[in-house]
Every structure is written in structure tokens, then in C-alpha cells.
Amino acid sequence: MKKTKDAGADHQLLKAIPKVDEFLGWISDESEAPLRLVKKAVRELLDDVRQAILGGQEQSTEFLGKHFLLPRFHKRLAELMKPHFRTVINGTGVVVHTNMGRSLLPDSAMAGLVAAGCRYSNLEFDLTTGKRGSRYSLVEDLLCELTGAEAGLVVNNNAAAVLLALDTLAQGREAIVSRGQLVEIGGSFRIPDVMKKSGARLVEVGATNRTHLRDYEQAITEETALLLKVHTSNYKMIGFTSEVPLEELVALGREKGVVVMEDLGSGSFVDLSKFGLGKEPTVQEAVKSGADVVTFSGDKLLGGPQAGLIVGRKDIIDRIKKNPLNRALRIDKFTLAGLEAIFRLYLDEHNVAHTIPTLAMLSMDHATIKKRVTRLVRRLKKENGMRCEIFSIDTESRVGGGALPEQGLPSRAVALRPTSMSLNQLEVRLRAGKIPVIGRLEDDKLILDLRTVSDKEVPELAAAIIAAIKDES
Numbered sequence: 001m002k003k004t005k006d007a008g009a010d011h012q013l014l015k016a017i018p019k020v021d022e023f024l025g026w027i028s029d030e031s032e033a034p035l036r037l038v039k040k041a042v043r044e045l046l047d048d049v050r051q052a053i054l055g056g057q058e059q060s061t062e063f064l065g066k067h068f069l070l071p072r073f074h075k076r077l078a079e080l081m082k083p084h085f086r087t088v089i090n091g092t093g094v095v096v097h098t099n100m101g102r103s104l105l106p107d108s109a110m111a112g113l114v115a116a117g118c119r120y121s122n123l124e125f126d127l128t129t130g131k132r133g134s135r136y137s138l139v140e141d142l143l144c145e146l147t148g149a150e151a152g153l154v155v156n157n158n159a160a161a162v163l164l165a166l167d168t169l170a171q172g173r174e175a176i177v178s179r180g181q182l183v184e185i186g187g188s189f190r191i192p193d194v195m196k197k198s199g200a201r202l203v204e205v206g207a208t209n210r211t212h213l214r215d216y217e218q219a220i221t222e223e224t225a226l227l228l229k230v231h232t233s234n235y236k237m238i239g240f241t242s243e244v245p246l247e248e249l250v251a252l253g254r255e256k257g258v259v260v261m262e263d264l265g266s267g268s269f270v271d272l273s274k275f276g277l278g279k280e281p282t283v284q285e286a287v288k289s290g291a292d293v294v295t296f297s298g299d300k301l302l303g304g305p306q307a308g309l310i311v312g313r314k315d316i317i318d319r320i321k322k323n324p325l326n327r328a329l330r331i332d333k334f335t336l337a338g339l340e341a342i343f344r345l346y347l348d349e350h351n352v353a354h355t356i357p358t359l360a361m362l363s364m365d366h367a368t369i370k371k372r373v374t375r376l377v378r379r380l381k382k383e384n385g386m387r388c389e390i391f392s393i394d395t396e397s398r399v400g401g402g403a404l405p406e407q408g409l410p411s412r413a414v415a416l417r418p419t420s421m422s423l424n425q426l427e428v429r430l431r432a433g434k435i436p437v438i439g440r441l442e443d444d445k446l447i448l449d450l451r452t453v454s455d456k457e458v459p460e461l462a463a464a465i466i467a468a469i470k471d472e473s
């Protein structure tokens with residue numbers, strides 16, 4: 001009924017919407033924005049206005065005036081101009097946060113990346129012979145030096161490493177895996193699915209909680225190509241459980257002439273128990289145990305760029321290198337530059353707790369984080385008119401990256417308890433800031449664990465918090 005009555009008015013209003021060109025005439029052309037985005041913002045805004053009129057939300061020509069529309073246009077243009085890929089402040093305390101870019105690279109690695117990006121390089125050019133070279137050879141010797149392996153290869157990520165290794169070694173044949181190790185990592189990587197893609201036939205052995213050597217032994221047939229051990233990085237089974245140690249699998253594999261592979265997942269070069277963390281198997285240990293192939297990530301505990309590392313026996317690595325799939329999964333020059341720099345830092349093993357950001361954050365002591373928190377809280381308390389209580393609390397950080405899921409690292413956080421907005425509002429406002437801040441909700445407060453916020457970021461974080469919680473009235 002209302003519709004019929006207002007139909008005429010709607011029509012009038014619709015006709016009064018400024019045309020795109022007319023609107024463009026209102027805009028001063030000092031704007032740095034590309035014309036294409038300016039036009040897009042105008043079109044989108046005018047579309048919204050049209051929809052609002054049709055929906056009956058806007059019923060007066062007042063809303064069609066320059067004074068009303070221009071600020072809305074500028075807001076929309078600013079949104080369109082904002083890069084999609086942005087820096088955030090990670091206040092979650094999860095060090096290897098897959099959704100926030102996993103590992104941070106040290107300056108030496110960044111210098112390598114920058115040079116690789118804006119200068120020509122010997123990516124595939126052998127400077128000794130003057131002939132075509134191989135990109136893989138740039139990091140292979142360092143990888144072998146650090147892990148003790150005979151040979152090594154780097155691909156796009158560990159998922160690719162597992163796929164490529166299985167495709168090379170077990171396509172059309174059987175690969176035996178313990179039921180307890182058929183894990184899913186981060187939603188889209190499931191060991192059984194990757195095996196299927198590689199063309200390997202999965203043979204599950206053992207029970208979910210316990211698998212014995214005899215289970216593998218009884219499953220080996222003429223068709224068996226591989227025994228696969230998967231490090232169940234992101235979950236921990238407790239209670240009545242047992243896994244077959246890698247050494248025993250290796251002995252069985254040798255006896256039966258079957259390749260033994262371990263997907264280590266995080267793959268660390270250093271024993272994290274040195275930092276008071278739990279024990280994760282190191283890559284060197286896996287190699288030493290005699291595994292024929294070991295795969296692991298570059299950007300988890302290793303602290304490097306996204307990559308998948310494959311190390312092992314030379315004849316096997318040579319086969320993997322020759323697989324045509326390898327070409328599709330190859331790493332780019334940025335990854336190579338970053339990896340070489342990281343590997344060089346690992347050559348000085350005693351200093352990696354300082355030189356590699358991921359390890360530095362994992363090994364950071366409570367007192368250091370506490371000092372940082374105190375600095376931030378003092379700064380925030382100087383401000384007036386905050387819509388939050390601000391205090392500091394003890395908390396626990398997480399390793400992340402699917403490593404040591406049970407391990408809490410004693411840490412210190414800034415806690416914000418809103419007094420005149422909801423917790424949800426606070427969370428949204430922090431996320432919507434110039435530099436988005438991501439924290440953790442805990443009961444009635446939002447907490448920002450400063451283990452994962454650098455000293456350099458503290459002033460930025462302070463400004464972001466102030467912008468989000470200061471009373472604007």
C-alpha cells in the first residue's frame with residue numbers, strides 16, 4: 001500500500017540522483033587517487049543511494065546534496081585506496097601464526113629479498129662456467145651442511161614437498177601410514193588427500209592410539225613402496241598410546257627394501273628444549289636416524305620464508321629432482337634469497353636465539369616481555385578519557401604453526417576491559433584501525449600478549465589502542 005503511494009516520490013528522488021559526471025565535477029582533482037578508483041567509488045555510492053531510495057530508506061532530496069554525499073564518497077574512496085595486503089600487529093601471542101604470515105624474517109634475509117627483487121641475479125646462471133646453472137644448487141650445500149643429509153631440494157611449501165616425494169616414490173604403489181598419523185593440518189592439507197593426489201595407495205595400519213612395528217611389518221607386500229611417518233604436529237595424543245620410533249621403521253625399511261619417509265611438519269634445526277620448550281624432533285635427528293627422505297616447512301619453527309624442504313639420500317633426492325612435477329612446485333628467487341640468509345644464520349648456531357626472529361620470540365624471557373608491557377601501560381595511562389580499564393596480566397603464549405600444541409610459554413599481556421563499549425566493539429575497532437591490532441578475548445577483557453609485538457611496534461600499538469578506545473566526545 002505504502003509502495004503505491006510513494007511510487008511517485010521515488011521516481012522524483014531517483015531522477016534527482018546526480019549523474020556520475022556531475023558528481024565528478026564536485027570532486028577537487030588534488031586527489032592522488034587513480035581516476036578509475038574515483039569513478040568506481042562514485043558509481044558504487046550512487047548505486048547505494050539508488051538502492052536506498054528503492055528500499056524506501058531515503059525519502060528526501062536532502063540526502064542527494066553535495067554536502068551529504070561528498071563525505072560518503074571520500075570514505076568509500078579511502079576504502080578502495082587501502083591496500084588489501086596489510087601490516088597488522090599480532091597481539092595474540094601465537095608466534096608462528098599461519099593466518100598472520102608465520103615467521104618474520106631477519107634484516108639479512110630482507111636485504112637478500114630486496115636485492116633479488118630489484119637487481120638481476122645468478123638465479124640460474126653458473127658464475128664459474130658462464131653457463132646455465134640450477135637454482136637449487138644455490139642452497140643445497142648449506143642445507144646438507146646444516147642437516148647432515150647427503151642431498152636436498154627446496155620446493156614451494158611442505159605440502160608440495162610431501163606431494164612431490166610421494167608422487168616420485170610411491171605413485172601407483174602402496175604407502176603405509178599409522179592410523180594415528182593421518183592428520184589434517186590447517187583445514188586444507190590432509191595426509192590421506194595428499195596421498196591420493198600423489199597416486200600413492202594409502203595402507204593404514206595400527207589403531208588410532210597405538211601402532212606397533214609388527215603392524216607395519218605385516219602390511220608390507222610386493223606393492224609397498226614406502227613407509228611414511230608423519231609428525232602429528234598439531235595435536236597430541238595422551239594416555240594409552242604408542243608410536244614406532246623412526247629408527248625402528250628405518251631398520252624395517254632396510255630389511256625389506258622399502259623407502260622410509262618422515263614428514264616432520266615444523267622441522268627445527270635447534271633443540272627447542274634449550275629454550276625451556278618441549279622436545280620437538282630436529283631435522284638432524286631425523287636424518288641421523290637414517291630416514292631416506294625427510295620433509296619440513298621453511299616458515300614454521302625454522303623461521304624462514306615459505307618453503308618446503310626435502311632432504312635425504314642422494315639417489316632418492318635425484319629422482320625427486322627429475323620429477324616434472326618439481327618444475328610446477330619450484331620456489332622463486334625471493335624464497336631462495338631468504339632461505340640462504342636464514343641458513344647462513346644457522347651456521348652460527350649459538351646466536352640463532354637472537355638472530356632469527358621466530359626463535360628470538362620463542363626464547364624471550366618473561367622479564368623482557370614484562371618490561372615491554374609496563375612501558376605500554378604507562379604510556380596508555382597518561383591519556384585521559386579512555387573507555388577501558390587498562391592493566392597488565394600474566395598469560396601464556398603459544399608456539400603455533402602446529403608445533404608443540406600443548407606448550408604454553410609464560411608471558412605478559414596488556415589487558416583492556418571496556419567500560420563504555422562492548423568487548424565485541426573494542427575488538428572490531430582495534431581491527432579496523434590504520435594498523436589493525438589483533439588480540440585475544442578472555443572473559444570480559446581483550447588481551448594483547450607482547451611476546452609477538454616488537455619494541456619498535458610498541459609506539460604504533462599505543463597509538464592504535466588510543467585511537468580505538470579514546471572517548472571522542
Ligand SMILES: *Cc1c(COP(=O)(O)O)cnc(C)c1O
Binds near residue numbers: 296297
Ligand atoms: C604444516 C605441516 C604441513 C604443511 O606444511 P606447509 O609448509 O604449510 O605446506 C605438512 N605436514 C605437517 C606434519 C605439518 O605440520
